[in-house]
Amino acid sequence: QVQLVESGGGLVQAGGSLKLSCAASGHTFTSYTIGWFRQAPTKEREFVAAITGSWGNTYYADSVKGRFTISRDNANQAVYLQMGNLKPEDTAVYYCAAKIGDIGVVFRHYDAWGQGTQVTVSS
Helix, strand or coil, X not given: CCEEEEECCEXXXXXXXXXXXXXXXXXXXXXXXXXXXXXXXCCCCEEEEEECCCCCCEEECCXXXXXXXXXXXXXXXXXXXXXXXXXXXXXXXXXXXXXXXXXXXXHHHCCEECCCEEEEEEC
């Protein structure tokens, strides 16, 4: 099974940018769709964006469309989330997750998870 480690979180002012990274280890990385989810205090974990394995098809939550970009580097087994025009409501712990097959927006459908990285956007 794939193992995932996130990095790149931090504190940023509203309107700023951050780039999160998700490093994967294990075999057959291109078999996995990788998703980014986030969870703010007292809220349920919510879908942010996802990208399929071989073709690189992407899908975004409406709340981040046009501001965030997901990409992947299969040679280096990494997925990135470029976040721009950040807002205070983007503050959360961000997780990357992996599942076999097509994109899904339900966190329970993902099989492997990283430990998360904190993103804090100040107003």
